[in-house]
Amino acid sequence: MKKVAILIIQISLLSVSFCFSQSKDPVVESIVKEATEHSQLEKLAHELLDVIGPRLVGSPQMQQAHDWAVAKYKDWNISAKNEKWGEWRGWERGVSHIEMVSPRVKSLEGMQLAWSPGTGGKAVTADVIIVPDMADSTAFQKWLPTAKGKFVMISMNQPTGRPDYNWQEFATKESFDKMKKQRDAQTEAWTNRLRKTGYTTRTLPVALENAGAAGIVMCYWSKGFGANKIFGAYTKKIPTIDISLEDYGLLYRLAESGHTPRISVRADAKETGVSGTFNTIGEIKGTEKPNEYVILSAHFDSWDGGTGATDNGTGTIVMMEAMRILKKVYPNPKRTILVGHWGSEEQGLNGSRAFVEDHPEIVQNIQAVFNQDNGTGRVINLSGQGFLNAYDYLGRWLVKVPETIKAPIELKFPSIPGGGGSDFASFVAAGAPAFSLSSLNWSYGTYTWHTNRDTYDKIVFDDVRSNAILTAILAYQASEDPVKTSREKSVLPLGAKGEPATWPEPRKPTRRGGLD
Incomplete structure (x- = not known):
């Protein structure tokens, strides 16, 4: 079935592409021109x-971003609103x-983790162990009082700070x-x-906090690429800091050799109480089928070690730019085109899952969802997500995409539903045809994803511009298509142990989190 489907789509694209070469589409030409000459x-x-x-x-910055996006859309004459879906622990x-x-004296590169307690506006100075x-865990319990008043290092010391490609x-x-074997x-x-302490990486910091430690020191290094992953803290009274490899x-070697290092830490943080959490929704109303929907999708939140440039600033600006272009060159679509900027994807797809739960009338009438969330690279993969006839309608829509953008894209049909790490999965689980515009790697998983290096300078704007053009054309084509997309699902292959594979089940969003 899969091989046949792939063959059909290749033949379809080749044959219809020939017809397209004889007859250009003025809307597509306008999309390309606007994206190229007037990019925002x-x-x-x-x-x-x-x-x-x-x-x-x-955080206050999350709310500021929501308000900024609404203002941008209104500047472009696009209706937009912030839609509340839950509450979260407020922290700045x-x-x-x-x-x-x-x-000796040296300034260190590091920062507190998200939701870490601060140091009360003053520096805390203590030895590092x-x-x-x-x-075993019994011996560790006897040791625990030794941690009182100390900064405790809980991460492995890496044998090299050079990326693997440098070694290669x-x-x-x-x-x-030899290095890999040592590592x-x-x-x-x-x-x-760590196992012999009797705690997990989640519970160990809490145990050390309860023992009176001055703080937790860690380094979650992205193996082989030299960027620190920055997540959230589990302590409630003492700071948890992440220091560069x-x-x-340096601190580890000094402590290990008996030259006990001593550090001074000032970490300012403010608890801001219970905060509302939102999705930003923009809309270009359909003229002929206003109750059928094409949805552009990208999560808006980020971890805060960097500025969330490739996770998911790039996906966000692709969808915003596509909406801006569509409003200018295709202001009266047949179907309603929505854009969803989802909150709290990083904590479990919460914003998109809440939208799916709150809007069954939209979900049951979705023509297609296009989601982008894996970095700055140009799109190179489009999977059918297990929808049996996805090759048919995606094939029709891709035909009008410029060859330079379309050629690198690998099509996989019918494929199986997967990639639950991003918001399109919320829609797939509810039976709606939703697709990931998967991008070229650009060392995303090891260098920028959830790291302190995920900043503006890592964006490759030529690739992002290509993705905005692709997204706008797909949205235009999905809106114009006279046929409603099929939701027929393929028969999934057996699992690794021979059991039947299953489609993902919808999960309820976490509407209130991080508040304990």
């Missing part, structure tokens, strides 16, 4: 990423100053293999060390 992408990215900055759910980041004061390798280019094969052994040993290694 750089301006949108600057205002969102540089001026507003990171968009942690529940302040400055993080981390210095080593002994055995490493969580020990004890025989310059090291001998023997040297590279694997250290990783296994560190995993065993280079400076973490």
